[in-house]
Amino acid sequence: MSIATATAAPITAQAFKSDCKPVWCPGCGDYSVLSSVTKAFAMLELRPENVAVVSGIGCSSRIPAYTSCYGFHGVHGRALAAATGLKVARPDLTVIAAGGDGDGYSIGGNHFLHACRRNVDMTYVVMDNHVYGMTKGQPSPTTEPDWDSKLSPGGTGLRTFHPLVIALAAGANFIARGFSGDPNGTARLIADAMRNPGFSFVEILSPCVTLRPEQREWKNAVRPAPVGATDDPARAARRLMTDDGFNIGVLYVGSRKPYQPPAAKTLQRLADLEAQFAI
Amino acid sequence: MNDEVKVRETDTLSIALTGSGGAGVMTAGNLLLEAVARAGYYGLMVRSSGPQIRGGEAAALVRIATRPLDCMADRFDLLIGVDWQNIHRFADEIPLEASSLMIGDPEQGNPPEVFVRRGARSAQVPFKKLSKAIPGSWPNMVMLGVAAALVGLPAESVETVVRKSYKKGGERLAASIAAIQAGYNAAAELPAIPKLAAAKPAAQPRWLITGNQAAGYGALRGGVRFVAAYPITPATEVLEWLSPALTKVGGTLVQAEDELASVNMIIGASFGGVPAMTATAGPGLSLMAEALGLAVAAEVPIVVLDVMRGGPSTGIPAKSEQGDINIALSGLHGDAPHVVVAPNSLADCLAATQWAVHLAESMQVPAIVLSDQYFGQARAVVDRPADMRYIGERAKAVPRSEPYKRYALTDSGLSPMAIPGTPGTAYTADGLEHNERGVPSSQASDHSAQLDKRQRKLTAYPYGDYWAEIEGEGETAVVTFGSCTGPVREAIARAAADGIQARLVSIRLLAPAQPERLAKALEGVKKVLVVEQNHSGQFHRYLRADMEVPGEVKSLRRPGPLPMSAADIYRTLTEWSRP
Numbered sequence: 142m143s144i145a146t147a148t149a150a151p152i153t154a155q156a157f158k159s160d161c162k163p164v165w166c167p168g169c170g171d172y173s174v175l176s177s178v179t180k181a182f183a184m185l186e187l188r189p190e191n192v193a194v195v196s197g198i199g200c201s202s203r204i205p206a207y208t209s210c211y212g213f214h215g216v217h218g219r220a221l222a223a224a225t226g227l228k229v230a231r232p233d234l235t236v237i238a239a240g241g242d243g244d245g246y247s248i249g250g251n252h253f254l255h256a257c258r259r260n261v262d263m264t265y266v267v268m269d270n271h272v273y274g275m276t277k278g279q280p281s282p283t284t285e286p287d288w289d290s291k292l293s294p295g296g297t298g299l300r301t302f303h304p305l306v307i308a309l310a311a312g313a314n315f316i317a318r319g320f321s322g323d324p325n326g327t328a329r330l331i332a333d334a335m336r337n338p339g340f341s342f343v344e345i346l347s348p349c350v351t352l353r354p355e356q357r358e359w360k361n362a363v364r365p366a367p368v369g370a371t372d373d374p375a376r377a378a379r380r381l382m383t384d385d386g387f388n389i390g391v392l393y394v395g396s397r398k399p400y401q402p403p404a405a406k407t408l409q410r411l412a413d414l415e416a417q418f419a420i
Numbered sequence: 421m422n423d424e425v426k427v428r429e430t431d432t433l434s435i436a437l438t439g440s441g442g443a444g445v446m447t448a449g450n451l452l453l454e455a456v457a458r459a460g461y462y463g464l465m466v467r468s469s470g471p472q473i474r475g476g477e478a479a480a481l482v483r484i485a486t487r488p489l490d491c492m493a494d495r496f497d498l499l500i501g502v503d504w505q506n507i508h509r510f511a512d513e514i515p516l517e518a519s520s521l522m523i524g525d526p527e528q529g530n531p532p533e534v535f536v537r538r539g540a541r542s543a544q545v546p547f548k549k550l551s552k553a554i555p556g557s558w559p560n561m562v563m564l565g566v567a568a569a570l571v572g573l574p575a576e577s578v579e580t581v582v583r584k585s586y587k588k589g590g591e592r593l594a595a596s597i598a599a600i601q602a603g604y605n606a607a608a609e610l611p612a613i614p615k616l617a618a619a620k621p622a623a624q625p626r627w628l629i630t631g632n633q634a635a636g637y638g639a640l641r642g643g644v645r646f647v648a649a650y651p652i653t654p655a656t657e658v659l660e661w662l663s664p665a666l667t668k669v670g671g672t673l674v675q676a677e678d679e680l681a682s683v684n685m686i687i688g689a690s691f692g693g694v695p696a697m698t699a700t701a702g703p704g705l706s707l708m709a710e711a712l713g714l715a716v717a718a719e720v721p722i723v724v725l726d727v728m729r730g731g732p733s734t735g736i737p738a739k740s741e742q743g744d745i746n747i748a749l750s751g752l753h754g755d756a757p758h759v760v761v762a763p764n765s766l767a768d769c770l771a772a773t774q775w776a777v778h779l780a781e782s783m784q785v786p787a788i789v790l791s792d793q794y795f796g797q798a799r800a801v802v803d804r805p806a807d808m809r810y811i812g813e814r815a816k817a818v819p820r821s822e823p824y825k826r827y828a829l830t831d832s833g834l835s836p837m838a839i840p841g842t843p844g845t846a847y848t849a850d851g852l853e854h855n856e857r858g859v860p861s862s863q864a865s866d867h868s869a870q871l872d873k874r875q876r877k878l879t880a881y882p883y884g885d886y887w888a889e890i891e892g893e894g895e896t897a898v899v900t901f902g903s904c905t906g907p908v909r910e911a912i913a914r915a916a917a918d919g920i921q922a923r924l925v926s927i928r929l930l931a932p933a934q935p936e937r938l939a940k941a942l943e944g945v946k947k948v949l950v951v952e953q954n955h956s957g958q959f960h961r962y963l964r965a966d967m968e969v970p971g972e973v974k975s976l977r978r979p980g981p982l983p984m985s986a987a988d989i990y991r992t993l994t995e996w997s998r999p
Contacts, residue, residue, distance in 0.1 A: 161859060190843040195688065205848045206859065211840035212848030213691050216714050219684035222676070226688030226696065227840075229674050230646040234692065234840055255677035402672045409668040411640055418627035418637075420457045420801065 154183040161206045170321030170347030171201050174268050177319070177345075178237070179208060180328035185235075185335060192235045195224040197249060199241040200275050201268035201347065218248030221256040221265060228263045229402060235335065236263040243273045246282040246302050253304075257311035260339040262399040266331060267304065267342075268321070270349035270356065278352040304344055306381045309374060309393055314339030316377070316393040317370075318386075320363045321347040326389065333391055339399040346387075359387070366390035430614040432485035434493040435567055436514045439502035441469060441476040444560030448502075449480020450799065452567055454581040456484050457628050457801045459573050460619030464489045464766075464800040468513055468981075469738050470506070477506035479513065484571060486617050488803060490765065490906030494985040496520055497613045498570060499540070501531065502547050502563045508532035512982055516540040521613050523566065525549075525559070543610050550602045556595035565603015570613050575604055625804040631769040631795030632657040632699075634805075635725055636665065638770035639697050642777025643812035644723065645671035646696040648685035650678055650704065653737040654793040655727040658699035679704040683711040686722045690715075691849055693839035695781055695812045699725040702744050703734065705788070709751045712786045716756040716874065718849040719827065719837070721780040721787075721814065725773060728792040730980045740793035741980025742902055745958035748788045749931050755871055757878045759787035760931035764889055764905035766795050767802040772928060774810050775886060781812030783877050784837055790930070792953075794903045794983060819844030825856040829869055833877030878932045887929040890941050894921030896997050897942055899969070900951040901927045901959060904984045908951050911989035920997045922949075933966040946971040947996065951989055955979040 157179035165171050182192060192210040196202035198217035205212025211234075215223045224238035238256075245253055245267045256265065271288075273279040279292045282302035289295055308316050315337040319327035327345060334341035346363065348356035366388040371377050377393035437452070439445040449465050456463040464483045470476030483493055495515050500523045501507055511534035516522065520540040522531050525547045530536065545566055547559035561582075568578045578600055586593035636658045639647075647666060649659035663673045671694075676682035679700055686696035700708065705726045715722050730736025731743045748760045759779045763772035773789050780787040817824060817836035826847040828835040835856075838845035852860040853867050861867075889905065892912060900908045905926040912922045925941050927934075942948065948969050952959040960975040976992050978984055 188843070189846055190841055193692070193840050206850070209846055211838075211846050212850075213688065213718075214848055214850045214852065215684060215687065215718075216710055216851055219680060219711065222681040222684035223688035223691070225674065225681075226646065226648060226685030226690075227692045228688075229672055229685075230689035230694040230696065231692035231840065251677055252681055255681070402674065403667045405667050405670070408670045411669050414637060414640070414665055414668065415627075415804075418629045418633070419804075420626045420628050 151186045152183060152188065154180040157182045157189060157209055159207055159209045163207050164203055165200060166351045168350040169200070170270065171204070171268050173321040173324045174201070174266070174327065174345055174347055175204055175207055177324045177327035177331055178204070178239070178266065180324070181331035181335060184328065184332045187235055192237065193227055195227060195236065195238045196220045197240045197244040198275070199244045199273070201239065201241040202244055204239050218244055219252065220244065221249060221252040224263055225256060225259065225261050228261050229400070237266060238263060239266040239268070241274070242267060242269040242271060242283045243281040246304055254307070254311045256340055257308050257313040257342070260312060260314055260397050260400050262338055262340070264331065264334045264341040264343065267344050268347035269304070269344055270347050270353060272349050272352050274349050274352060303381070305392065306378065308342045309377055309381060312397065313342045314395040314397050314399070315341035315391070317343045317391045318389055319343055319345040320359065320389050321345055322360045322363070323389070330391060337394060339395070339397055362387045363389050366392060370394045372396060427612045428614050429617050431487060431617050432483060432493065433498070433571060433614065433616050434481070434483045434496045435498045435500070435571070436496050436510070437480045437482065437500050437563060437567060438507045438510060439478060439560070440505035441478045443478065443502050444558055445478045445480050445502065448560040448564040448567070449482055451564055451578070451581050451585065452482055453799060454628065455568055455573050455578040457626065458577040458580060460622065461486060462488050462801045464492065464798060466492055466794065466798045468510065470509065477509050479510050481514070484616060486620055489800065490909050491986060492983060494987040498567065499523070499535065500563050500567055501525070501528065502559050503528045504532055508534050511535065521611055523610065541611055545606045545610070550606065551599050554595050554598045554602065556591050557599035561596045561599035562603040562606070565600035566607045566610070568600070569604040569607030570610065572616055575601070626801050627804050628799065628801050629767070630657065630797060630799045631763070631766040631791055632727065632797065633661050634767060634769035635699070635773040635789065635791055635796070636661040638773030639723065639777055640665060640669060641770070641808070642774040642810060643695040643781065644697045644777055645669070646686060646689035646694045647671070647673045648676045648682035648696070648698050649673055650676045650682045650700065652701045652704050654729055654796045655699040655701050655725065657796065658725060658727065679707040680711070683708040683722070683724065687711060687715055687720050690720050690722050691840070695721065695777060697723040697725065697777070699727065701727050701729050701737070702731045702747070705744060705747060709747070712758065713752045713754060713756050714851040715786040716752065716758055717851045717853070719784040719874070720849060721784050721812070723773070723776050723780050723787050723789060725789045725791060727796040728790060736981050738793065739981030740903065740953070740983065742792060742904070742953040742959070743980070744790060745930070745954070745962060748790055749962060757875050757932060758785050759783070759878070760790060761787060762790040762902045762928055762930055763795060764902060764926045764928060766798055766800050767805045769795055770805050771808050774808055777812045778810035781814045783834065783881055784814065785878065790902060792903050817842070817845045823857065826858040827854060827870060827873070828856050829873055832880050833873045833875070883929055883934070887927070887934055887937055888941065889924065889926040889928065891924040892922060894923050895944065895946045896921070896949065896993070897923040897925055897945045897947070898949045898951055898989070898993065899925045899927070899963060901930065904951045904953055907984050907986040908989055910986035911993055914986065914990045915993050915997070918994060920994055922993060922997070930962070935967040938967050942970050948973045949976055949993060949996065950974065951976045951984060953978060953980055953984050
């Protein structure tokens with residue numbers, strides 16, 4: 142997405158954090174994502190009052206209040222809808238939607254598809270830990286099919302959701318994957334996403350060390366994507382379909398025109414609309 | 421001419437134009453209504469159709485009068501069927517009497533038995549044959565000519581509106597005008613219907629408008645500049661009208677992927693400081709219930725216009741019913757005070773929606789407007805509604821030296837709202853219970869303080885006289901709301917002619933309930949008749965549960981899709997009022 146113009150001296154990443162203490166467990170990847178997001182804001186020389194961070198429900202969806210920006214913590218699954226309304230009504234603001242895999246890919250799945258299609262100029266950051274954390278450990282759409290839980294003993298047996306491929310197919314204009322263990326790299330990804338016009342999607346592997354301690358091993362699995370970003374959707378689709386989910390970097394950058402609502406060349410007075418009713 | 425029926429003069433005529441869907445019945449009805457308006461009459465057209473897009477049955481019900489109209493008549497003077505395909509389904513909606521006239525095409529066989537049984541007079545016009553003789557014309561234009569001629573409209577007024585609707589002119593226009601003339605010629609051979617009295621000159625400007633258009637315009641007048649839209653019958657026309665209108669005045673409409681998105685989009689826009697609305701019907705309102713609660717908790721003003729239709733579930737999408745009172749008043753989880761407003765005439769859809777925007781913005785709450793399919797899709801000649809001063813004005817926060825408290829506890833319950841872009845007042849709006857600063861809190865003290873605050877701002881607000889329409893005197897009162905108001909007013913007028921006095925109380929502000937104001941309106945009343953259009957008496961139950969209703973109380977109700985008729989209300993009122 143593109144950026145609201147800075148109006149004064151740059152603000153540090155730290156100043157983009159609030160004094161509100163996160164509810165996250167010690168070791169949660171989301172602390173590091175919060176740092177990356179605030180670093181990206183600082184890199185882009187934004188002002189907190191010109192940025193809105195919008196979320197739904199879940200552990201990671203608590204992020205708005207941990208920034209010093211305007212925040213909106215809405216209902217489960219609807220972050221993208223609220224962010225869309227805000228950005229279309231207030232195109233002067235920089236709008237970030239953020240949340241988790243359950244919020245974004247399950248209950249909010251339909252909005253994810255249509256946000257990609259609509260291509261409103263904003264950035265969507267998903268902290269993916271393959272589990273519902275706030276409700277203490279149920280499988281999400283990105284959970285492995287054999288992951289055992291109280292709700293789905295022995296695993297769901299369901300194929301995992303592939304958010305990046307779906308984002309590409311639905312029309313997202315920028316697709317990247319980050320890892321919370323690399324806060325500086327992730328900050329650069331988020332800043333790149335925010336600079337790119339249209340709907341930018343950044344999926345961040347962000348381990349849940351409480352419910353999925355095995356995700357501590359992600360740091361050994363991730364690697365920089367072997368090739369740079371492509372602007373060819375067919376090539377991007379092949380790469381995304383064949384990667385193992387641990388290639389980190391910008392994977393696709395498109396050039397679709399961002400959503401632009403119709404605008405009149407000259408505005409009318411409200412009372413002029415009455416003419417159509419007059420007999 | 422049928423000499424046996426003496427042609428009497430009347431101040432109102434009711435006409436039903438029917439045919440299968442796609443036969444152009446609605447077009448003919450709309451053109452008739454426009455011609456009526458041009459000829460200086462008041463008019464009202466109600467659409468009724470089966471659920472099919474094409475091939476179902478359709479009826480344009482048109483009432484014409486020398487005075488403003490509040491509702492449809494409970495009888496019809498004229499029924500014209502361009503064909504009789506499934507028209508028997510309208511038997512209940514088009515009551516005929518012995519003096520009524522039915523006109524059908526001989527090629528289509530006899531009129532349906534359900535109409536014949538009522539003893540109405542019958543005549544024939546070969547619509548199809550006459551239109552075939554005029555290449556490029558359609559039978560519905562012949563039907564329009566017949567109807568206009570029998571009503572006694574000058575042919576010029578019909579021709580003018582038809583010319584206006586075919587702006588490009590050409591062969592279609594010429595063919596249509598010839599077909600209308602053929603209808604006029606055929607009508608010369610037909611039995612007469614009562615003669616409509618001469619139109620009175622207009623004392624003030626008049627509009628031809630639907631309730632859905634009026635609601636859309638009212639929203640803009642109230643200050644709405646962002647609308648999210650998901651199509652649903654019978655609310656779609658509100659959104660379709662608003663789409664270009666918003667662009668013209670610098671606002672925006674976004675088509676959403678579903679109603680969950682549309683309501684959350686308007687919450688997002690309003691959080692950004694732009695007054696916002698969506699329009700829907702019962703199924704959509706059900707989907708929006710969760711987000712309405714968010715707007716209550718986060719104190720984000722929004723307006724949701726519910727154009728009620730037959731329910732539950734998909735119900736009867738294209739027909740009217742006042743069945744959403746329960747969900748509008750009580751459909752949110754938790755203790756979630758909000759505003760519910762109901763327009764009580766087609767023209768009032770404008771003012772009521774404008775007022776709802778004003779209330780929502782002033783109190784930072786969601787407001788639901790309960791219109792219905794009858795208001796929404798009916799089109800009428802109305803006196804131009806008076807300009808109202810209600811404009812949405814939100815208390816905006818200004819930066820101060822101390823930290824900003826978004827949800828500060830104030831005497832009025834209202835706390836100034838910061839708008840993104842303003843330095844020094846950044847906060848997070850939250851559906852989680854919170855303290856004054858907006859920080860999430862599950863403490864009992866914060867919860868009760870914020871619950872009190874959110875209730876207080878609605879209780880303390882000065883609503884003024886617009887809360888209800890109160891007319892007349894008497895020891896009997898009829899309490900109603902919404903589209904039942906018109907038939908009630910007509911029934912009370914008929915009863916007055918019999919020497920029975922009754923008051924009308926039509927409540928516009930359903931929530932928050934106004935028990936003290938209602939008690940004052942009903943002072944000295946011994947009998948209260950509660951009138952509504954639904955099966956279970958939702959409005960009656962609301963009155964009894966939330967307010968004191970004096971004296972003997974009787975519930976008169978009927979589910980949709982049949983409108984509450986003035987005749988039924990009059991009968992109940994007069995029988996019940998006799999000592």
